[in-house]
Amino acid sequence: MKQEAYNNIETWFNNYIAGFEIEIEEIKLNINLKRNHTFRVVELIKELSQETDMDEKDVSLAQISALLHDLGRFEQLANYGTFSDTEEINHIQLGISTITENNILSELTEEESNIVIESIKYHNELQLPKTIDSQLLPFIKILRDADKIDILYIVADYYSNNKQGNNKRLEMDLSDKPEISKKVYQSIIGEKLVNFKDVLTINDLKLYQMSLIFNLNFKKSYKIISEKTYLKQIFETLPKKDLVIDMYRQMKIHLENQL
Ligand SMILES: [Fe+2]
Structure with missing residues (x-):
């Protein structure tokens, strides 16, 4: 029925x-x-x-x-x-x-x-x-x-295969400045989902999207995200600053611990 x-x-x-x-x-x-x-x-x-x-x-x-x-x-x-x-x-x-x-x-x-x-x-x-x-x-x-897994799929694909600016709406009209907000960094190092209010640049947006992994409920969700390598794909499109590498490491550890 x-x-x-x-x-x-x-x-x-x-x-x-x-x-x-x-x-x-x-x-x-x-x-x-x-x-x-x-x-x-x-x-x-x-x-x-x-x-x-x-x-x-x-x-x-x-x-x-x-x-x-x-x-x-x-x-x-x-x-x-x-x-x-x-x-x-x-x-x-x-x-x-x-x-x-x-x-x-x-x-x-x-x-x-x-x-x-x-x-x-x-x-x-x-x-x-x-x-x-x-x-x-x-x-x-x-x-x-389910929503978060697919958001990660969409953005990992978009950032990997498009030039910045190709889809302004998907980039939420954010600026392409190299800065990363301090609050974004603090949230991720504290293993917390970034508050969207703290997102000021495209780099922040990418990190916010990666931080969705801190708010999942099912083991299977972590499994899918890990197998599809969404975090790695997004990370590869970020500037390789020490701060970014630290955040990526923190998120990778979190993900692996849930498997
Ligand atoms: Fe959705």
């Missing part, structure tokens, strides 16, 4: 994306990038679920959350031309509004809809509040990991 609901929502999703008429090439490219990201996150949910006691119905529900987790990104890109969340334009709020307005979760029970909405809400919060319902937690955790 939930698989059927997933299929119907996927059909809606594909039509929704196809409905954007975009003329700017870079926006088109980024819509496509987000669409492909979405489907890879859906697949990663299946892979990670092997480490959980989720049944088939739960996995389908988690895959519905994955399918819709970045829904607001499409409108954000199409109408505002950016990946940056601000107080007024936030991809999570945009996505949840679209879900509600279009009644996308009508085939789900109230409890299931709540799981989907809450998973979307918390998928990229820096820290999860301690008060989250224990029934919800596995759904939120699996989406958070």
Whole structure:
């Protein structure tokens, strides 16, 4: 039953994306990038679920959350031309509004809809509040990991195979200055996810993305990231300063310790 609901929502999703008429090439490219990201996150949910006691119905529900987790990104890109969340334009709020307005979760029970909405809400919060319902937690955790793994895939590929400036939106319009923020360094040496507020340059952004490994929940997530060598790929595009080498070493040790 939930698989059927997933299929119907996927059909809606594909039509929704196809409905954007975009003329700017870079926006088109980024819509496509987000669409492909979405489907890879859906697949990663299946892979990670092997480490959980989720049944088939739960996995389908988690895959519905994955399918819709970045829904607001499409409108954000199409109408505002950016990946940056601000107080007024936030991809999570945009996505949840679209879900509600279009009644996308009508085939789900109230409890299931709540799981989907809450998973979307918390998928990229820096820290999860301690008060989250224990029934919800596995759904939120699996989406958070799947999303982070695929973000690392996208950026490792982008930095390795593109000239800086090729995709300004993916670089969050940050400057290409050589500096690395002190707070970024402190977070990583303390084995903590960098706060996005401390990201001031493209180098900071790369390090922030690498630091996503400090916020994972599943052994399998570490395994995938380690096997695919995402950290190494990003590191190779950073300036080889002592500070950077220290941070890379710290992250590599952290990753290896989780395997
Ligand atoms: Fe995402």
